[in-house]
Amino acid sequence: MINVGIIGPFGFIADNLIQSFVGDDNIKLTLFGRRKKIENSLPYFQIDLNKLDQKSNYFKGLDVIYYLVSDLIPARE
Numbered sequence: 001m002i003n004v005g006i007i008g009p010f011g012f013i014a015d016n017l018i019q020s021f022v023g024d025d026n027i028k029l030t031l032f033g034r035r036k037k038i039e040n041s042l043p044y045f046q047i048d049l050n051k052l053d054q055k056s057n058y059f060k061g062l063d064v065i066y067y068l069v070s071d072l073i074p075a076r077e
Contacts, residue, residue: 001025005062007032007049008069017066018042032058 004021006014009031021027022042031044038044045058049069059065 001028002064003028003030003062005030005032005059005065007047007065007067009033009038009044010035011068011070014066014068017068030062 004027006018006029008014009018010033018029018031021029029042031038031042032047033044034046034048036046047058
């Protein structure tokens with residue numbers, strides 16, 4: 001099993017990437033973002049990337065991390 005983390009799961013690219021992974025029994029997804037709540041059954045953690053102490057604990061055990069954060073393009077609602 002591959003443990004995959006997605007930072008910034010609310011944009012167009014992230015949404016399509018998540019949909020391509022959902023249902024694959026060989027991939028375990030974990031999502032990270034700034035919002036307080038997410039409306040799906042995947043593991044989600046609200047994090048602040050500016051705080052270094054948070055990063056090390058959340059990302060342990062992940063094999064791949066997709067960083068899809070953008071301050072220039074607003075997230076899809």
